[in-house]
Amino acid sequence: MPIKWLPEGKVSFLDQTLLPHEEVWIETSDYRVIAEAIRRLQVRGAPLIGIAAGYGLALAAGAGEPVETAAKELRSTRPTAVNLSWAIDRCLRAVDGVEEPREMRERLIKEAVSIHKEDVAANHRIGDYGAKLLSADDQSILTHCNAGTLATGGYGTALGVIRSASANGRLCSVIATETRPLLQGARLTAWELSRDRIPCTVIVDSAAGSYMRRGEIDAVIVGADRIAANGDVANKIGTYPLAVLARENGIPFYVAAPSSTADLSLASGDDIPIEQRSPDEVTSLRSEHIVTLGLAVQAENPAFDVTPSRYVTAIITENGVAKPPFEESLERLCARSSGPQARESEVPARG
Amino acid sequence: MPIKWLPEGKVSFLDQTLLPHEEVWIETSDYRVIAEAIRRLQVRGAPLIGIAAGYGLALAAGAGEPVETAAKELRSTRPTAVNLSWAIDRCLRAVDGVEEPREMRERLIKEAVSIHKEDVAANHRIGDYGAKLLSADDQSILTHCNAGTLATGGYGTALGVIRSASANGRLCSVIATETRPLLQGARLTAWELSRDRIPCTVIVDSAAGSYMRRGEIDAVIVGADRIAANGDVANKIGTYPLAVLARENGIPFYVAAPSSTADLSLASGDDIPIEQRSPDEVTSLRSEHIVTLGLAVQAENPAFDVTPSRYVTAIITENGVAKPPFEESLERLCARSSGPQARESEVPARG
Numbered sequence: 020m021p022i023k024w025l026p027e028g029k030v031s032f033l034d035q036t037l038l039p040h041e042e043v044w045i046e047t048s049d050y051r052v053i054a055e056a057i058r059r060l061q062v063r064g065a066p067l068i069g070i071a072a073g074y075g076l077a078l079a080a081g082a083g084e085p086v087e088t089a090a091k092e093l094r095s096t097r098p099t100a101v102n103l104s105w106a107i108d109r110c111l112r113a114v115d116g117v118e119e120p121r122e123m124r125e126r127l128i129k130e131a132v133s134i135h136k137e138d139v140a141a142n143h144r145i146g147d148y149g150a151k152l153l154s155a156d157d158q159s160i161l162t163h164c165n166a167g168t169l170a171t172g173g174y175g176t177a178l179g180v181i182r183s184a185s186a187n188g189r190l191c192s193v194i195a196t197e198t199r200p201l202l203q204g205a206r207l208t209a210w211e212l213s214r215d216r217i218p219c220t221v222i223v224d225s226a227a228g229s230y231m232r233r234g235e236i237d238a239v240i241v242g243a244d245r246i247a248a249n250g251d252v253a254n255k256i257g258t259y260p261l262a263v264l265a266r267e268n269g270i271p272f273y274v275a276a277p278s279s280t281a282d283l284s285l286a287s288g289d290d291i292p293i294e295q296r297s298p299d300e301v302t303s304l305r306s307e308h309i310v311t312l313g314l315a316v317q318a319e320n321p322a323f324d325v326t327p328s329r330y331v332t333a334i335i336t337e338n339g340v341a342k343p344p345f346e347e348s349l350e351r352l353c354a355r356s357s358g359p360q361a362r363e364s365e366v367p368a369r370g
Numbered sequence: 371m372p373i374k375w376l377p378e379g380k381v382s383f384l385d386q387t388l389l390p391h392e393e394v395w396i397e398t399s400d401y402r403v404i405a406e407a408i409r410r411l412q413v414r415g416a417p418l419i420g421i422a423a424g425y426g427l428a429l430a431a432g433a434g435e436p437v438e439t440a441a442k443e444l445r446s447t448r449p450t451a452v453n454l455s456w457a458i459d460r461c462l463r464a465v466d467g468v469e470e471p472r473e474m475r476e477r478l479i480k481e482a483v484s485i486h487k488e489d490v491a492a493n494h495r496i497g498d499y500g501a502k503l504l505s506a507d508d509q510s511i512l513t514h515c516n517a518g519t520l521a522t523g524g525y526g527t528a529l530g531v532i533r534s535a536s537a538n539g540r541l542c543s544v545i546a547t548e549t550r551p552l553l554q555g556a557r558l559t560a561w562e563l564s565r566d567r568i569p570c571t572v573i574v575d576s577a578a579g580s581y582m583r584r585g586e587i588d589a590v591i592v593g594a595d596r597i598a599a600n601g602d603v604a605n606k607i608g609t610y611p612l613a614v615l616a617r618e619n620g621i622p623f624y625v626a627a628p629s630s631t632a633d634l635s636l637a638s639g640d641d642i643p644i645e646q647r648s649p650d651e652v653t654s655l656r657s658e659h660i661v662t663l664g665l666a667v668q669a670e671n672p673a674f675d676v677t678p679s680r681y682v683t684a685i686i687t688e689n690g691v692a693k694p695p696f697e698e699s700l701e702r703l704c705a706r707s708s709g710p711q712a713r714e715s716e717v718p719a720r721g
Contacts, residue, residue, distance in 0.1 A: 197550070198576075199575065213667045219668070220667075220669065220670055221652060222669070222671075222672075223671075225575040226670075228610045228675065229675035232610060257579075259580055260579035260580075260615055267614050301572060301573065316571075316572065317571050320573075321580060325580075
């Protein structure tokens, strides 16, 4: 797993910007280091940044710093993945009305560790559901970005499904799109699958359509950063084209995500905030400069896109598989975990 | 223009692998340097590699080397763009039956220079036809890879249309996809448009769909490496997804190419050979290594894809605009220039 709570009250996380070249673990007792790690994508992936934010709150309480201030800073790091706010809200609820510093600290540690453990368990359940959903003929799976161990508390969402299918002897190979600009597919997904000895072929993002058209892809599985009530899915930039191309070629398009990724307070994906990151990520290939800006030339860097639910075959959650119409299926499977909604009405768990 | 025939019997070409950082011109009197430049993409773009091959044959004759040997080597450099074979065949026809070395050399120079001049003139005509085809509302044009001055004898095909539209005061701005793996969009298209002061925004390839869905693209224009008789278009990898996404979003998808790009001897795009280039281009970002191969991980690097003609709104040639059904319109507009066909039957020009 890419993050750990250490018994001495510190957090240790893997700096994902240095993979696959170096495995550097960073230890900190300062929540600001966590916030900066989320901003810089040293720690990334919707479920993982929620977990990291929970640990950040525990660090703040341990250092005797105001938890509300830490919550505000952590919440501001990235706008699109709802898991971040979901985890922060859940931790704050756990200390609602608590004044005593030691109790606050212990409750926050307990809640953050629970969020982490529950995420790993959820991913295994997602893997089981997803592996059953894939047909025996689904031998070659395309995935985008990294929705693996490195994006979660462990095991992964999309890669969790791939791992479970592979463990069942069903899956032959993975096509991993490199995922410009930050290359999470080339750097992280290939690294993870290599360690599991799951055959993986890396291609440039724009080659995916051609592989689909030639019949070399049996299914597409991606993670998600936020899912609206109608099933619209915000995920890494480049997800929407894959969904359109999959439908055009008669290939199922699956989204694998814990129910904490559902934001049932949003009617559609049009309301999901899309993070605009620095154009530097586009204009530079890591260290090397590739676009000369100025003189009429600029660059833009939206980090996510929204895939309308009509392109989504199914959404695989830890509570089961949601199929269209998503308004109903997501409400049934995800209402319990949906941040704002659960917070306001405390509806009992269903399903 | 990116290549020149020098009066002293040499060829000078711009090394496009070094752009936009350095403008390095290479002078040579050895056709093998031209062949290697085509292979390494120092000289690239379907029309330009045809022109370069013509000059290569003239260099071989000037050095007293067998022209047929040079033709074989030049023809073998890259398989997809038909302009290469078309230009070589045309030059060989020009010296058919000629024995005298000096006459052979002079005829080859004349033919290569003609091919070059005709290409520039064709691109201006393509620009005029294309600019008329664009509606006054087509304010934001997306283009992929580089189909500009740098890909042709001068002016460009897709960028020729953009230049003509811009000169008519019709075009506001260009969205340029960076075009992984070799970044011809980010490096070359941005560089060209910057010199012409045409506003250009560089995005990663996988962001194009999202821009189309949000209504920020009015038309897509690309070049082509080979067009089959039915209108199927082979072009830079990533073209097919753009065509599918354009149709899905109700955006016209135009191909701009000289008639020498049509290969009417092929019934459909399924017969077009697709170059597989080294996976190194994917696994390394220029100098930096980004994918760790081995242990189940490999990479693939198809350089082109085929866009079925049903996604193509129109093909803009120097002889006019071909619209569906393409079997008829291409036959009418391109039969004259189609290499194998013209060579076998010498049909008179039409249209």
